[in-house]
Amino acid sequence: MASAAIFSSLRRSRSPSLDAFLAPVDLENDVAGLLKTLLTISSEIVSSFSDKTPSFQKKNSRSLLRKIKLFVVFLDSVQDSGDSCSNLQPTVVLCFKELYLLLYRSKILLDYCNQSSKLWLLLQNPSISGHFHDLNQEFTTLLDVFPINNLNNLISSDVIEQIHLLQKQSRRGNKLFIDKNDEVLRLKLFKILDEFGEGKVPTFDEVYELFVKKLGVFDARVCRVEIEYLEEQIMNHEIDLEPSSSILGGFIALIRYCRFLLFGFDEDEVETLKGNSNNNNKCFKRGKKIRGLISKEIADTFITIPKDFCCPISLDLMTDPVIISTGQTFDRGSISRWIEEGHCSCPKTGQVLVHKKLVPNRALRNLIMQWCMAHKIPYTPPENSDIGNEPFPAAPASRVAVEANKATVKLLIQQFENGSEFGKSIAAREIRLLSKTGRENRRFIAESGVIPHLKNLLSSQSAVAQENAVTAILNLSIYDKNKTRIMDQYECLRSIVSVLRYGHTIESKENAAATLFSLSAVHDYKKRIADEEGALLTLAHMLRDGTPRGKKDAITALFNLSTHIDNCVKMIEYGVVKALVEALNCETVAEEAAGALAVLVRQPAGAEAVGNEETAVIGLVEMMRCGTPRGKENAVAALLELCRSGGARTSERVLKAPALAGLIQSLLFTGTKRARRKAASLARVFQRCHYDSLRVSETGFRLEYAFAAANAASGNLDSGFQAETVSVSMSMSVSVS
Numbered sequence: 001m002a003s004a005a006i007f008s009s010l011r012r013s014r015s016p017s018l019d020a021f022l023a024p025v026d027l028e029n030d031v032a033g034l035l036k037t038l039l040t041i042s043s044e045i046v047s048s049f050s051d052k053t054p055s056f057q058k059k060n061s062r063s064l065l066r067k068i069k070l071f072v073v074f075l076d077s078v079q080d081s082g083d084s085c086s087n088l089q090p091t092v093v094l095c096f097k098e099l100y101l102l103l104y105r106s107k108i109l110l111d112y113c114n115q116s117s118k119l120w121l122l123l124q125n126p127s128i129s130g131h132f133h134d135l136n137q138e139f140t141t142l143l144d145v146f147p148i149n150n151l152n153n154l155i156s157s158d159v160i161e162q163i164h165l166l167q168k169q170s171r172r173g174n175k176l177f178i179d180k181n182d183e184v185l186r187l188k189l190f191k192i193l194d195e196f197g198e199g200k201v202p203t204f205d206e207v208y209e210l211f212v213k214k215l216g217v218f219d220a221r222v223c224r225v226e227i228e229y230l231e232e233q234i235m236n237h238e239i240d241l242e243p244s245s246s247i248l249g250g251f252i253a254l255i256r257y258c259r260f261l262l263f264g265f266d267e268d269e270v271e272t273l274k275g276n277s278n279n280n281n282k283c284f285k286r287g288k289k290i291r292g293l294i295s296k297e298i299a300d301t302f303i304t305i306p307k308d309f310c311c312p313i314s315l316d317l318m319t320d321p322v323i324i325s326t327g328q329t330f331d332r333g334s335i336s337r338w339i340e341e342g343h344c345s346c347p348k349t350g351q352v353l354v355h356k357k358l359v360p361n362r363a364l365r366n367l368i369m370q371w372c373m374a375h376k377i378p379y380t381p382p383e384n385s386d387i388g389n390e391p392f393p394a395a396p397a398s399r400v401a402v403e404a405n406k407a408t409v410k411l412l413i414q415q416f417e418n419g420s421e422f423g424k425s426i427a428a429r430e431i432r433l434l435s436k437t438g439r440e441n442r443r444f445i446a447e448s449g450v451i452p453h454l455k456n457l458l459s460s461q462s463a464v465a466q467e468n469a470v471t472a473i474l475n476l477s478i479y480d481k482n483k484t485r486i487m488d489q490y491e492c493l494r495s496i497v498s499v500l501r502y503g504h505t506i507e508s509k510e511n512a513a514a515t516l517f518s519l520s521a522v523h524d525y526k527k528r529i530a531d532e533e534g535a536l537l538t539l540a541h542m543l544r545d546g547t548p549r550g551k552k553d554a555i556t557a558l559f560n561l562s563t564h565i566d567n568c569v570k571m572i573e574y575g576v577v578k579a580l581v582e583a584l585n586c587e588t589v590a591e592e593a594a595g596a597l598a599v600l601v602r603q604p605a606g607a608e609a610v611g612n613e614e615t616a617v618i619g620l621v622e623m624m625r626c627g628t629p630r631g632k633e634n635a636v637a638a639l640l641e642l643c644r645s646g647g648a649r650t651s652e653r654v655l656k657a658p659a660l661a662g663l664i665q666s667l668l669f670t671g672t673k674r675a676r677r678k679a680a681s682l683a684r685v686f687q688r689c690h691y692d693s694l695r696v697s698e699t700g701f702r703l704e705y706a707f708a709a710a711n712a713a714s715g716n717l718d719s720g721f722q723a724e725t726v727s728v729s730m731s732m733s734v735s736v737s
Contacts, residue, residue, distance in 0.1 A: 197634075429464075446476050468507075594634035633675040
């Protein structure tokens with residue numbers, strides 16, 4: 001029996017019908033229909049693959065096709081016997097059903113060999129040869145047990161003679177065949193990979209001999225196809241097959257280097273570049289060329305997935321939810337890739353990860369399974385999903401991949417220095433791709449001196465070149481030391497802000513905003529960014545009128561900038577406060593807008609500006625009513641600081657807000673720990689106002705009772721509220737294209 005791993009892989013990538021792996025039970029009593037089906041399948045295999053042999057596995061493919069051709073003749077002869085074939089013995093019918101399975105598996109294996117990349121076929125040479133051998137063995141077994149003598153009256157003697165000859169040949173030649181030339185070539189590839197790891201870069205002649213003459217890689221397009229195919233194997237977690245994902249990463253880096261060494265930068269890649277420019281700079285959507293089965297089923301039925309069942313990173317239904325050290329839940333695949341890329345913080349809260357253990361969220365997984373069953377959506381928990389107490393085995397980039405990528409970056413820098421404008425655009429795209437993952441990649445790319453060249457492309461008239469350049473800078477900025485390199489580069493910050501203001505595409509502007517957010521993680525840079533002409537004004541405009549993603553990028557950048565005390569006046573002057581207040585009505589950014597307002601109102605100027613906005617208090621109170629738990633925390637914190645810093649008139653407006661007392665009471669009992677603390681402080685302010693005016697109403701009494709009850713319940717809310725420092729919680733993450 002052929003290995004389950006390879007056929008599981010083939011089913012995932014080619015998605016044949018389940019009927020391909022089951023005997024045709026519906027033809028149990030229809031022998032004529034069974035024969036017709038067998039003849040159709042075998043004829044289709046012969047016509048499809050006779051003139052389309054794969055680059056490798058040629059002899060194994062031809063040997064299998066010769067057997068199937070003979071079965072076509074044999075089946076055609078049996079079918080020509082007419083009504084006689086309906087009286088076949090049960091043993092003959094059973095053998096025909098087994099033949100059905102073998103033919104379908106043959107079709108899948110041949111299709112796999114023809115559609116796989118050349119390099120992948122070569123790397124899998126021993127394994128795939130084993131699958132051909134397994135099929136040949138099963139054909140031999142079938143021929144041995146086939147009661148051919150029972151068909152003497154149905155088929156001609158020459159056909160019977162050919163079947164007997166095939167039986168003898170199958171017994172004699174039923175040995176594992178691995179093409180020696182293919183195996184030598186495979187070992188040569190691994191040798192070059194090892195030499196790369198030792199710092200020995202292959203010469204042009206060596207690369208040309210191996211890739212062009214031996215592998216048949218004749219142009220840059222074929223290189224791209226090879227890279228995309230190998231990346232797909234890694235994304236589909238085909239790690240049950242050799243080689244491992246780390247070795248495949250080394251081969252991808254090797255092909256990328258050979259692609260530029262052999263074919264340069266001047267071939268026509270306009271469509272590819274245009275396609276890349278349309279991709280949003282989101283961390284893990286870049287690899288989702290093929291959506292999972294569950295997501296596809298949901299899309300086909302137009303069912304809305306509950307928000308809590310979706311991974312915050314991929315936005316898809318979670319199949320294996322796990323909890324990280326900050327208490328947030330993500331899908332295992334998404335958070336694993338996030339950590340593998342070198343991030344040490346939670347992508348949702350921005351908190352530093354204390355450890356990298358992934359704990360299965362079994363309760364949520366059971367709820368997801370029940371929901372899928374209720375909506376008739378197929379759901380299969382991944383194997384080994386309960387192994388969550390081990391640290392995430394995120395293998396760093398192999399030394400081979402690092403060395404090959406370093407050699408590639410040298411070629412790209414030469415193109416930046418001496419190439420055409422189109423070539424520079426291609427080089428920027430490659431830097432963007434190389435900087436997507438890995439701290440090591442981001443470090444040596446920046447150290448190689450690429451940032452000045454990317455800065456120059458920010459003012460390019462080419463929309464594609466500009467977008468690739470700003471996205472590459474964004475990716476590089478994730479590595480902390482690169483933030484300094486970017487900010488120290490002459491006029492680089494000004495160029496980034498210029499893209500934010502006048503970028504050729506929406507994606508360029510959004511990625512520029514995300515870059516400002518990334519750079520503003522360093523406190524000393526927050527004022528420099530805010531002082532740059534047009535930065536705050538454009539971010540405020542993007543927050544009001546941008547796309548959903550643009551609003552997210554703008555609000556995260558503005559939040560970071562608001563935490564610097566010297567930026568408050570400028571943010572008021574350029575309309576940021578007004579934009580934040582308006583954003584309270586936007587569901588996608590309301591939570592973060594309330595957090596930024598809570599920071600700004602700590603200063604008298606900020607409190608006055610927010611207090612002057614007619615809808616500010618109403619929006620914050622409404623968020624206390626209907627917001628997310630974190631949004632409620634931020635809203636009550638902002639209202640508390642308004643009372644403390646906004647003066648008597650602003651405090652009066654806050655405390656007279658409709659239903660405020662009831663909302664405070666609700667938070668005291670049902671809010672998160674931080675929300676309860678903030679609500680308790682606001683309750684004290686509320687009470688003092690009533691005591692000072694000697695108007696202790698029924699509402700005030702009810703609030704006082706609730707406050708006392710909450711104190712008693714929590715046991716620790718009675719102390720420290722007078723001097724409590726209000727903390728703000730918001731989601732902080734940097735996305736990678």
